[in-house]
Amino acid sequence: MTAPSASILGVPHAESDIAVEVRSICKYYSEVEALRMIDLDFPRGKLTTLLGPSGCGKTTLLKIIAGLVEPTSGEVRVNGKAVTGPGPERAFVFQDFALMPWATVMRNVAFGLELKGMGKAERQSIARHYISEVGLTGFEEKYPHELSGGMRQRVGLARAFAVDAEVLLLDEPFSAVDEQNRRKFQEDLLQLVEKERKTFIFVTHSIEEAVYVSDRIVLLSRRPSRVAQIIEPKIDRTASPDAIRRDQGYLDTVEEIWQGLKHYVD
Amino acid sequence: MTLYGYRVPMMASLLVWCLVWELVGQSGLMFLVPPLSSVLVAGVAMVQTGTWQSAAWVTLHSFVIGMALAIVVGISLGVLMGRFRAVDELFSIWVNIFVSAPLSALVPVLMILFGIGETTVIVTVFLFAVWIIVLDTRAGIQHVPSSLIEMGRCYGASPFALYGKIVLLAALPEILAGIRLGLVRGVKGVVIGQLLVAIIGYGELFELYSRSFDMENFWALTIILFAAAMLMSAAIEYIEKKVDYYAGVR
Amino acid sequence: MMASSQANTQVDGPVRAVHSPAGRGLGLGRLFTSHPVAARVVSLGLFFLVWEIAGRVPISYAFPTFLDTFYAFGAMLLDGSLFVAYGSTLQPLIIGIVISAVVGVGLGIVMGLSRKAEWLVAPLFIVLQSAPMAALIPLITFVYGIGLLAKTLAVIMLALPVIVLNGYKAVRNANPSLVAMCRSFQGTRMQQITKIIIPDASPVIFAGLRLGLAAGFIGVILAELLITPTGIGDLITYHRSVANYAEMYAAVVSIILVSTLTLAALEAFEIRVLRPEKKRG
Numbered sequence: 126m127t128a129p130s131a132s133i134l135g136v137p138h139a140e141s142d143i144a145v146e147v148r149s150i151c152k153y154y155s156e157v158e159a160l161r162m163i164d165l166d167f168p169r170g171k172l173t174t175l176l177g178p179s180g181c182g183k184t185t186l187l188k189i190i191a192g193l194v195e196p197t198s199g200e201v202r203v204n205g206k207a208v209t210g211p212g213p214e215r216a217f218v219f220q221d222f223a224l225m226p227w228a229t230v231m232r233n234v235a236f237g238l239e240l241k242g243m244g245k246a247e248r249q250s251i252a253r254h255y256i257s258e259v260g261l262t263g264f265e266e267k268y269p270h271e272l273s274g275g276m277r278q279r280v281g282l283a284r285a286f287a288v289d290a291e292v293l294l295l296d297e298p299f300s301a302v303d304e305q306n307r308r309k310f311q312e313d314l315l316q317l318v319e320k321e322r323k324t325f326i327f328v329t330h331s332i333e334e335a336v337y338v339s340d341r342i343v344l345l346s347r348r349p350s351r352v353a354q355i356i357e358p359k360i361d362r363t364a365s366p367d368a369i370r371r372d373q374g375y376l377d378t379v380e381e382i383w384q385g386l387k388h389y390v391d
Numbered sequence: 392m393t394l395y396g397y398r399v400p401m402m403a404s405l406l407v408w409c410l411v412w413e414l415v416g417q418s419g420l421m422f423l424v425p426p427l428s429s430v431l432v433a434g435v436a437m438v439q440t441g442t443w444q445s446a447a448w449v450t451l452h453s454f455v456i457g458m459a460l461a462i463v464v465g466i467s468l469g470v471l472m473g474r475f476r477a478v479d480e481l482f483s484i485w486v487n488i489f490v491s492a493p494l495s496a497l498v499p500v501l502m503i504l505f506g507i508g509e510t511t512v513i514v515t516v517f518l519f520a521v522w523i524i525v526l527d528t529r530a531g532i533q534h535v536p537s538s539l540i541e542m543g544r545c546y547g548a549s550p551f552a553l554y555g556k557i558v559l560l561a562a563l564p565e566i567l568a569g570i571r572l573g574l575v576r577g578v579k580g581v582v583i584g585q586l587l588v589a590i591i592g593y594g595e596l597f598e599l600y601s602r603s604f605d606m607e608n609f610w611a612l613t614i615i616l617f618a619a620a621m622l623m624s625a626a627i628e629y630i631e632k633k634v635d636y637y638a639g640v641r
Numbered sequence: 642m643m644a645s646s647q648a649n650t651q652v653d654g655p656v657r658a659v660h661s662p663a664g665r666g667l668g669l670g671r672l673f674t675s676h677p678v679a680a681r682v683v684s685l686g687l688f689f690l691v692w693e694i695a696g697r698v699p700i701s702y703a704f705p706t707f708l709d710t711f712y713a714f715g716a717m718l719l720d721g722s723l724f725v726a727y728g729s730t731l732q733p734l735i736i737g738i739v740i741s742a743v744v745g746v747g748l749g750i751v752m753g754l755s756r757k758a759e760w761l762v763a764p765l766f767i768v769l770q771s772a773p774m775a776a777l778i779p780l781i782t783f784v785y786g787i788g789l790l791a792k793t794l795a796v797i798m799l800a801l802p803v804i805v806l807n808g809y810k811a812v813r814n815a816n817p818s819l820v821a822m823c824r825s826f827q828g829t830r831m832q833q834i835t836k837i838i839i840p841d842a843s844p845v846i847f848a849g850l851r852l853g854l855a856a857g858f859i860g861v862i863l864a865e866l867l868i869t870p871t872g873i874g875d876l877i878t879y880h881r882s883v884a885n886y887a888e889m890y891a892a893v894v895s896i897i898l899v900s901t902l903t904l905a906a907l908e909a910f911e912i913r914v915l916r917p918e919k920k921r922g
Contacts, residue, residue, distance in 0.1 A: 188821075193824060193825060210824075210827075211824050211825045211826070215825075216825070217821075217825040219818055219822060221818050223818045223819050223821065225819060225837070225840070227840050227841075236826065237826040239836075240823070240827065240828045241826075288826060399760065401763060401764055404760050404761045404762075404763075405764050407761065408764075408765055423783060423784060480680035480681075480684065481683070481687070483684075484684050484685065485688065491900070492855075492858075492900055493855070493861075493862050493896055493897065494859070495775075495859045495862045495863045495866065496874075496877065496892075496896045496897065497893060497897075498866070499877050499881055499889070500889070500893055503881060503886070504703060504704065575771045578771075578772075578773050579773045579774075579775060581773075582773035582776050583775045583863060586776070586778070586867060587863075587866060587867065593776075597776060597779060598779070601783075604783075609780070612776075613776055613777065616773060616776060617768060617772040617773075620772050620773060621771060624771050
C-alpha cells in the first residue's frame, strides 16, 4: 500500500510535460505534522486528483501549490520556477466559492482581471465569454445570493478561467453543491477540461468523483500525509457520461480505491 | 502582540495608559486629571468611609433589584414572543423601539411618577436592561431546532419538562449573551438614574465631588465603578464560554 | 451582530437553502417590512388605548391621557417651540456623530489591520464601551462650560467607543476566504484592503454607526438634563417644573419618536445599499 513516493506510473514524462513539481514538501502546524515529504509531478494538460481521508492535508498541499500557505520545508516549482506566493500562472477555485456578496456575477468573474488593472470594457468582454462558457449567460447582473450553490461555484470557476492561468487548482469545488447539480457539474467540467487544455489539480474526498473526472489519482494517507498510491483510471473518456458511470473499469477503480482507503475510516 | 518573542497579553496595554495618566497628572497640565497614584490613595481612603459604603450599598441594592426584575421579565417575555406569534406581533414593535431609544429622556417622567428616590433608579435600571434580554431570548428560542422539540414530544416530555429540560437550555447561549448585554446597560442605567435623581447613592457622591472639585475622589469613584462593570461583564462572559461549546452543534 | 455568514456557509454538511434565514432579532428597519401592517397598527392602537385609560383613571396626578399629550404635541409643533428645541438638540448631535464617525471608523480600521495598534488601543475602548461613561458627563461642564462644545463632547464620549469597536471587529473578522481569494489573484495589500476588507466590513461598520447614534441621543439628552438647560432636555425640565405634564410627555415621546425614525431610516438605507444579499431576506 505504501508505494515509494516519487514514483510516476506509466510512461516517464519529458521534463516539459510536467507543469507542477512538488519536491519534498513538509508542513507542520505548530506541533502537528500535516504533510511528510511529499514528492509529486503534475503532468501538463491532465486532471490530477488529490484524494484521501478527511483531514489528511490534501487542501493544505493544494494551498501550498497555490502559494497561499508556506511549506515548512521543501519546494514547489511551476514550469521550473520556484513558487514564493500566488502567481498569474495559477488560479484557485475555493470550496466555499469565495464570492463577494456585494458584487454582481459579472464583477466577481472579472475580479482577477480588475486586480491586474485591466480596463472595464476589456475585462467585461472576457468575463462575458467565460460566463457563457460555464452556462450562466443571463445571470451577469445577479448577486451571488440569488444563485444556487451549483451556480455560485460556476461563477468561481469562470473567475478562475478568466485570468487565463495554465494551472487550475480546485479545492473540493463541489462539496457544497447538492448531488444532482454536482453530477451535471462534473460532466460540464470534463467538457471544459477537454476544451481549455489546462492543467487541473483537483482535491476531493469523494472516490466516485475522483475516478469519474481524473486522469490521475494521487492517494494520500492519513496524517501525517504521504503519497500512498498513484492510480490512472483506464476509462474511455469518449463514451457518454452515463456509459462511463456504468463502465467496468470505472467501477473496478472505485472499488480498488475504497479497499485501499477503508482501513483509514474509523 | 509579541515583544522580543514573548506574547504580551492584550489587556497589558492598559498599564501603558495608566502610566500616561500618571504622567499627565504629574505634569499638572489639566486640573481635572490628578495623578493616578493620588487617585488610588484617595480611593483606598474613600472605601473605608461610611459615606462610600452606604452609597455603594444603595447603588448595589437598586441595581440588583432592577436587574432581577429585568431578567425575570425579559426572559419570560422573550420566551412568549419566541413561541407565540400573536405575542410577538403585539410586542415586537415596542421592544425594538425601546431597545435603542434614548431612555435617559424617560427618567424625568419616572421621577414624577415614582418620586425622587430609589424606586425611580430601580425602574431606570429595569428599563435600560430589559429590552436587550427580551430580544436575545426571543432569538435564542426561535433558534432552537424544531427537531429537538419534536424529539422531546416523541419521547413524551410534558410541556413543563419540554421547556425546562430542552427549550431553555438550548437557548441558553443567547439568553446569557442577552443577560451580559443587559448587565452592561443596567450599570449605565443605575448611573444615569442616580445622576439625574442626584440625591442617592453614587449619584449623590458624583454630584458632591464634582461640585467641590474633589477630583481625586471623583476619579476614584469612577475607577471603582468602571472596574465593577468590567468584572461583572467578564464573569458572565466566563459562564457564556462554558456553554458556548454546544452553541455550535445544536 | 456579526457580519453575515453568507459567504462562508457550511463546508461539508448537507446543503441548505440558498437564502440564509432572516437574521436574528428584529431590526428597526425590518419593523416596517416583516410584520403585516395590521399587526403594527393593532399593537400601536392597543398601547395608546391603555395609555388613554390609565390617564383617565388617573393612575397618578402626573399622568396625562394620550389625547392630552397628543394635543400638547400639536400645540408645541404649531407654536414652534419644538422646532427651536430640536435645532438646539440636533446640532451637537450631528456634529458629534460626524466627528465620532470619522475618528472612530478610521481608528477601528487601523486597529483591525495592525496588531500593534490593536494591542495598544483596543483594551482602552473595550473598557470605555462597557463602562458607564455617563458618569463623566458632569466633568465636561468644568472645562467646556454649558454651550455647544459641552454637548458635542457628551455625544462623542458615548458614541465613539461603540463605533471604534465595531469598525475594529468588522475589519479583524473580514472573511478570510475572500482575503485568500484576493491573494490568489495576486491582489496587492492595498487592493486587499480597499476591494475586499472594507466592503466586507462595511455592514458591521455601519451598524456601529447606528449604535453610536443611539448612544449619542442618550448622551445629548443627558447633557441637556444634567448640565446645559437647552433643547429638548430643557423643554422636558421646564414643563415639568411648571407642572405642564402633557407638554412634558409630548417632548419625551417626540425625542423617542425622532430617534426611532432616524435609526429605522439608517437601517433601511443599510439594507438597501450595503447588503444586496439581504434585500429580499
